[in-house]
Amino acid sequence: MNETNGLADSGKRQPRKEITILLAEDHVVVRESIRRSLEREPNFKVVGEASDGEEAVEMAKRLRPDVIVMDISMPKLNGIEATKQIKAFQPSAAILVLTAYDYEQYIFPLLAAGAAGYLLKDVSSRELISAIQTVHKGEPVLHPAVARKILKRFRHAKSESTGEEASDLLTEREIAVLKMAAKGMSNSAIAQELHLSVRTIESYLGTIFNKLGVGSRTEAVIQAMRRGWFTLEELS
Amino acid sequence: MASGLSGSVLRVIRSPHFWAVAVMFAIGIILHYPQQILSIESPSLFSSLGLTRYAVERIFLLVPIGYAGFFLGIKAGLASSAIALAIMLPRIFLISLYPEDALFETGGVILIGGLVNLWFYMHRKDKAQRKIAEEMLVKIIDGSPIPSFVINKQHQVTLWNAAIESLSGIKREAIIRTTEQWRAFYAETRPVMADLIVDGASANEIETYYGDKCNKSLLIDGAYEAEDFSPALGNNGKWLHFTASPIRDNNGEIIGAIETLGDITERKTAEEALLKSEKSFRDLFESAFDAIWVHDLEGNIQVANEAAAKLVGYTVEELYQANIRLFLTEESLKLAREIKVKLIQYQPVALPYEQRVIRKDGREAICMIATNLIISDGKPKAFQNIARDVTEEKRMHENLRYYLREITRVQEEERKRIARELHDGTAQNLIALLRQLENLLSDKTKLPMREAKALWSLHEQIRDVLQEVRQFSRDLRPSILDDLGLLPALEWITEELKGNYGLETSLKVVGSERRLPQEAELLLFRIVQEALSNTAKHAQASKAKVKVEFDQDKIKVTISDNGIGFQLPESLGTLPYAGKLGLVGMQERVQLLRGSLKIESELGKGTTVSVEVPV
Numbered sequence: 047m048n049e050t051n052g053l054a055d056s057g058k059r060q061p062r063k064e065i066t067i068l069l070a071e072d073h074v075v076v077r078e079s080i081r082r083s084l085e086r087e088p089n090f091k092v093v094g095e096a097s098d099g100e101e102a103v104e105m106a107k108r109l110r111p112d113v114i115v116m117d118i119s120m121p122k123l124n125g126i127e128a129t130k131q132i133k134a135f136q137p138s139a140a141i142l143v144l145t146a147y148d149y150e151q152y153i154f155p156l157l158a159a160g161a162a163g164y165l166l167k168d169v170s171s172r173e174l175i176s177a178i179q180t181v182h183k184g185e186p187v188l189h190p191a192v193a194r195k196i197l198k199r200f201r202h203a204k205s206e207s208t209g210e211e212a213s214d215l216l217t218e219r220e221i222a223v224l225k226m227a228a229k230g231m232s233n234s235a236i237a238q239e240l241h242l243s244v245r246t247i248e249s250y251l252g253t254i255f256n257k258l259g260v261g262s263r264t265e266a267v268i269q270a271m272r273r274g275w276f277t278l279e280e281l282s
Numbered sequence: 283m284a285s286g287l288s289g290s291v292l293r294v295i296r297s298p299h300f301w302a303v304a305v306m307f308a309i310g311i312i313l314h315y316p317q318q319i320l321s322i323e324s325p326s327l328f329s330s331l332g333l334t335r336y337a338v339e340r341i342f343l344l345v346p347i348g349y350a351g352f353f354l355g356i357k358a359g360l361a362s363s364a365i366a367l368a369i370m371l372p373r374i375f376l377i378s379l380y381p382e383d384a385l386f387e388t389g390g391v392i393l394i395g396g397l398v399n400l401w402f403y404m405h406r407k408d409k410a411q412r413k414i415a416e417e418m419l420v421k422i423i424d425g426s427p428i429p430s431f432v433i434n435k436q437h438q439v440t441l442w443n444a445a446i447e448s449l450s451g452i453k454r455e456a457i458i459r460t461t462e463q464w465r466a467f468y469a470e471t472r473p474v475m476a477d478l479i480v481d482g483a484s485a486n487e488i489e490t491y492y493g494d495k496c497n498k499s500l501l502i503d504g505a506y507e508a509e510d511f512s513p514a515l516g517n518n519g520k521w522l523h524f525t526a527s528p529i530r531d532n533n534g535e536i537i538g539a540i541e542t543l544g545d546i547t548e549r550k551t552a553e554e555a556l557l558k559s560e561k562s563f564r565d566l567f568e569s570a571f572d573a574i575w576v577h578d579l580e581g582n583i584q585v586a587n588e589a590a591a592k593l594v595g596y597t598v599e600e601l602y603q604a605n606i607r608l609f610l611t612e613e614s615l616k617l618a619r620e621i622k623v624k625l626i627q628y629q630p631v632a633l634p635y636e637q638r639v640i641r642k643d644g645r646e647a648i649c650m651i652a653t654n655l656i657i658s659d660g661k662p663k664a665f666q667n668i669a670r671d672v673t674e675e676k677r678m679h680e681n682l683r684y685y686l687r688e689i690t691r692v693q694e695e696e697r698k699r700i701a702r703e704l705h706d707g708t709a710q711n712l713i714a715l716l717r718q719l720e721n722l723l724s725d726k727t728k729l730p731m732r733e734a735k736a737l738w739s740l741h742e743q744i745r746d747v748l749q750e751v752r753q754f755s756r757d758l759r760p761s762i763l764d765d766l767g768l769l770p771a772l773e774w775i776t777e778e779l780k781g782n783y784g785l786e787t788s789l790k791v792v793g794s795e796r797r798l799p800q801e802a803e804l805l806l807f808r809i810v811q812e813a814l815s816n817t818a819k820h821a822q823a824s825k826a827k828v829k830v831e832f833d834q835d836k837i838k839v840t841i842s843d844n845g846i847g848f849q850l851p852e853s854l855g856t857l858p859y860a861g862k863l864g865l866v867g868m869q870e871r872v873q874l875l876r877g878s879l880k881i882e883s884e885l886g887k888g889t890t891v892s893v894e895v896p897v
Contacts, residue, residue, distance in 0.1 A: 073710045079717030086724060119706070146705065146752075149762060151770045168713050168748055171720045 068111035070102035083171035099123025133160035137259035162262030163187030184251035212275040228267040299353040310342035347395035359399035475526035476539035521550035581606040595641035701759035768803040783818040793832030813841040821845025842890040
């Protein structure tokens with residue numbers, strides 16, 4: 047396995063054949079069920095199971111999974127806190143948080159902490175598998191309406207403008223791809239628009255994620271919003 | 283005068299005394315001029331008696347003078363003297379050998395006669411005067427409206443006036459000259475006050491008869507006065523005030539006594555009635571359950587009852603002449619002064635008012651006092667306070683509030699616990715079930731179609747149960763309220779309503795929003811929850827509005843709908859609708875937080891619930 051360490055990594059992130067997954071869930075039966083259902087997928091590899099937040103952080107550090115599926119409420123350290131900590135040393139990790147409420151007031155802190163997306167706890171195995179695959183490909187995990195609401199919030203959130211322009215960091219192509227991704231277009235839609243293949247788009251997204259130090263599309267868009275690269279009007 | 287003179291002369295002539303005098307003079311003349319008249323020598327008749335003619339003759343000249351003076355008055359006496367002189371003169375000048383001696387003798391006779399006359403005259407005058415005086419006295423006493431009687435040294439009644447006749451019912455004739463004066467007052471023989479006076483009794487002796495009901499008169503020396511009840515008089519007896527004083531002669535010796543009486547029955551009964559009413563008032567005052575005390579304008583206590591003493595923990599004696607400062611704190615004194623100023627200025631005062639007192643042992647007591655102004659001669663003189671100790675009641679009330687608060691807290695805690703259990707426990711377990719089912723169905727085991735379908739159906743049902751459990755949990759205690767606060771919770775609830783009942787609810791926030799104490803947020807949330815639930819279930823409304831106003835020191839939440847409204851009863855306590863009962867329960871909790879809850883509704887116009895809580 048690659049010992050990538052986030053921003054310093056210049057290598058392209060490829061959607062690999064195998065997706066390494068870390069499960070963090072304190073309810074044993076739920077965790078086991080999830081594992082069993084994930085293991086049925088051919089290119090999924092559950093590399094670890096944590097039963098509390100601290101364990102989750104520790105294992106993430108050690109195992110560097112591609113995707114982390116984490117319950118929001120866990121003993122010792124809750125999901126949001128764990129997300130923050132993991133993101134600190136592994137920005138490229140895509141963290142999916144299982145929440146009891148899809149209420150936006152709860153979602154916002156998740157995403158602010160660096161989660162890639164959220165799923166309701168009673169989400170079906172199929173949906174979970176799909177979500178893991180989607181987030182790994184750089185596709186949007188959030189429902190567009192929810193996404194819009196969330197982005198609105200980030201507009202009002204503290205600006206983290208570093209003074210850098212988008213063009214300082216990203217190529218023109220990349221900016222275009224990011225913008226379209228922010229609009230909510232699927233990878234295939236972007237590909238069609240730019241007359242490129244889906245793989246190419248996925249590859250671009252990978253690079254963008256690396257450059258921005260994020261692990262998912264949502265995070266990338268949020269970052270851009272925070273840095274003041276886009277306005278909501280531009281995205282509508 | 284001439285007629286008067288002739289009148290009296292006639293009277294005199296008619297009197298037998300006159301003839302006695304005339305006879306004596308006649309004999310005197312004969313004896314004075316025996317040779318001349320009878321041509322005989324001095325009769326020797328009298329020699330056997332040892333008397334000379336001379337002496338006898340003198341007797342028969344002197345005696346008529348005195349006799350006339352005594353019986354016929356001084357004028358007759360003087361006339362007799364003149365006649366005697368006339369009788370004797372011829373002898374002196376015509377017969378007597380020694381006229382100077384004879385003249386001298388005659389002079390002597392006349393002188394003696396004159397003196398005797400004079401003496402008689404004085405005596406008579408004296409007697410007459412005394413008689414007049416006596417008659418006067420009798421007249422006065424008789425005519426006096428004051429019942430009086432007089433007894434002499436022999437204890438005989440000498441005077442019994444008309445007034446005492448009617449008082450005692452004993453006629454003068456029946457009692458005069460008797461010693462039965464006791465009959466008027468007593469059932470059996472005993473001395474009356476006059477009897478004791480006449481006997482010159484000492485103060486001690488008088489006291490034995492009248493006890494301490496009598497005392498020495500301050501006006502008259504030697505007189506005594508007393509008050510006593512005589513059962514014999516009148517219908518039911520009478521109360522008498524009597525004074526007995528001695529009658530003294532010119533030498534100061536007691537020769538009798540006069541007793542005057544007064545019927546004081548009316549006054550006495552009035553006195554007794556007053557005493558009785560005073561006593562019953564006093565009893566009432568003393569035994570009153572409420573504390574009563576009266577103090578002057580400076581706060582000095584003039585009178586206080588037992589209950590008042592008990593209230594403040596001092597004895598009644600300690601309270602007398604103490605000042606109200608003794609049991610009032612500075613703050614209480616201030617309030618007391620305010621009340622008093624208002625009373626003096628005739629301003630309205632809300633009575634009773636609450637006041638705190640400090641007992642002797644330092645403990646505080648709370649009482650409700652009604653204070654009234656006492657006016658005397660048109661001037662404010664004192665304040666009367668009637669107070670009831672309500673410390674216990676207040677404590678109980680505070681306890682009740684405390685218990686209500688505790689119960690509410692416990693109830694909410696319980697709800698919270700159950701909600702969490704449902705959410706973290708039951709819901710999770712259901713999720714686990716769901717996942718296991720999913721895994722079972724996804725396993726590459728060859729499940730027949732029908733069984734698979736059945737299992738999926740179970741899966742569905744379990745999902746429904748999960749939803750229900752989630753809903754229960756949220757209704758019991760939405761964790762969003764605890765985690766995120768009132769406003770997010772209100773947002774959530776309005777969205778829920780839209781989803782569940784199709785009720786459009788708008789949420790408006792005024793002022794700078796901030797987190798409030800958990801108690802307040804919870805209560806406000808519950809009220810909105812209850813109000814909106816009522817609206818959704820009963821009001822048939824299409825729209826509902828929730829307005830939250832953040833003020834500096836309070837928060838106001840208004841929930842209104844455009845539904846059918848309902849008939850508001852007199853007081854919130856009698857709200858009949860089961861749904862409304864939830865709000866009634868809220869009122870108690872609102873009051874606990876020192877807030878206010880108001881419900882306004884008009885049939886056909888809608889309902890508005892507004893709650894205000896200081897924060």
